Amino acid sequence: MNPFLENYGGLLLLISFGALVFAFFVMFRTSRRRPRFRAIHAFSLLRGQMGRAIESGRDLHVSIGTGGVSGDDTATTLAGLAVAEYLADEAAASGIAPLVSTSDPTSAILAEDAVRRPYVRQGNLNDFPRGAARLPALNPTQYAAATMDLLNHEPVLANIMSGAFGPEAALIDQAASSHDLPQLFGGSDPRALAVMATSADQMLLGEEMYAAKAYLRAQPWHLASLRALDVVRLVIVVVIVLAFFIGLVS
Amino acid sequence: MRRFFTSTAPTVITGIAGLIVLLSFIFPQYLLAFRVVLINIAVIVAGMALLLGFVRLLNLHLRRVQQRKNFYSLIALIVALLVFAVLSVERLLNLFNANQPAAGLPLNSLVFNSVIGPIQSTLGALLAVFLGVAAVRMAQRRRTWGTLWFLVSAIVVLLTQIPVTDALLPIRQFFDALAMGGLRGLLLGVALGTLAVAFRVLLAIDRPQGE
Numbered sequence: 449m450n451p452f453l454e455n456y457g458g459l460l461l462l463i464s465f466g467a468l469v470f471a472f473f474v475m476f477r478t479s480r481r482r483p484r485f486r487a488i489h490a491f492s493l494l495r496g497q498m499g500r501a502i503e504s505g506r507d508l509h510v511s512i513g514t515g516g517v518s519g520d521d522t523a524t525t526l527a528g529l530a531v532a533e534y535l536a537d538e539a540a541a542s543g544i545a546p547l548v549s550t551s552d553p554t555s556a557i558l559a560e561d562a563v564r565r566p567y568v569r570q571g572n573l574n575d576f577p578r579g580a581a582r583l584p585a586l587n588p589t590q591y592a593a594a595t596m597d598l599l600n601h602e603p604v605l606a607n608i609m610s611g612a613f614g615p616e617a618a619l620i621d622q623a624a625s626s627h628d629l630p631q632l633f634g635g636s637d638p639r640a641l642a643v644m645a646t647s648a649d650q651m652l653l654g655e656e657m658y659a660a661k662a663y664l665r666a667q668p669w670h671l672a673s674l675r676a677l678d679v680v681r682l683v684i685v686v687v688i689v690l691a692f693f694i695g696l697v698s
Numbered sequence: 699m700r701r702f703f704t705s706t707a708p709t710v711i712t713g714i715a716g717l718i719v720l721l722s723f724i725f726p727q728y729l730l731a732f733r734v735v736l737i738n739i740a741v742i743v744a745g746m747a748l749l750l751g752f753v754r755l756l757n758l759h760l761r762r763v764q765q766r767k768n769f770y771s772l773i774a775l776i777v778a779l780l781v782f783a784v785l786s787v788e789r790l791l792n793l794f795n796a797n798q799p800a801a802g803l804p805l806n807s808l809v810f811n812s813v814i815g816p817i818q819s820t821l822g823a824l825l826a827v828f829l830g831v832a833a834v835r836m837a838q839r840r841r842t843w844g845t846l847w848f849l850v851s852a853i854v855v856l857l858t859q860i861p862v863t864d865a866l867l868p869i870r871q872f873f874d875a876l877a878m879g880g881l882r883g884l885l886l887g888v889a890l891g892t893l894a895v896a897f898r899v900l901l902a903i904d905r906p907q908g909e
Contacts (some may be wrong), residue, residue: 583755641884658888
């Protein structure tokens, strides 16, 4: 037997099942109404945040973390980028962009692109503030120190962190908290989540982060993928519970 | 034409490359060679991105210095250029003395052990203090049952690190069991979310690159 199938056959089965469920929700979408998902307050907080920043004349800092796009953190970084792009979309008409920062060079290129894209879509690329995506350091701890400096010295309205972070997030949190900045944190690392649970006003815990596009943009494809994810999760939970009881009985 | 190069081509290349890498794990006998080539290309692209990143970093701090925004940016700029120059010299020396790599100066490890290491350790040590401050702030701001639960479990975990008494161990084990369940649930969600994102990128539903 193929060693990959031997080791990861279950995973492959799960992916295939997820793909089938996704295809089902895309093809047999009988209702035109938007499916209802549970409310995630962090996404509600994001809406209009850019408008408030523009009105107050202050920047909105969006950190997409320390992950790159060629490793374990790719999906988390892309989820963080979705938040940055949404905020850039809100701001594009005004010619002001959120201040996006990261410590990974590959993510910085994508971040610049994500912030620029709404300006291209709206046909006002000339208003795009170059350098909106910042790369203040190339290492997670140094990045945290540089972000502390940014929050301490630049006029920032709110601190949004969504991406791959380690425990160094506490350093950024300290700077934001000392200036009483509202904070939104989304991450997948339990250490960073534990640290940020002490002070973030709103949190996106693990899987909630990856639902950003479905909640913020509500495109049919994203909604279908979210529904497929819910079904797959339900199946996994049922399998775990069944396995537990079968183990108990046998 | 512009749209082809900025949107269609990157999306198609990403999808095909991703599929080849994914399938190469299932059919290594056919696709392993392709995977190696693609990974080598990715390494070169990542190297170029690092170089561009360094230029961006210099550009950011240079602008901040020009705008007289921050004195620390000047220090960051000088140190970055200095370290870059010094390490480049070392690499070049090693390159020319390929048969005797030891003939090069051990600057790489010197910079790491004498500068980067201590700074990171200092920031790491500060983390503990900041966490303590954050816990106190949390207790002051949010007086909920959740906060109480969080603080009690944190204190129990800290106390059981001290090898004085085993009295709190059963409580620690209780908290550990709960935390482990939550952690597994969280990781399961992250894994599923990662799969969903990968799926959307492979099918070009999400296009993180291009317009």
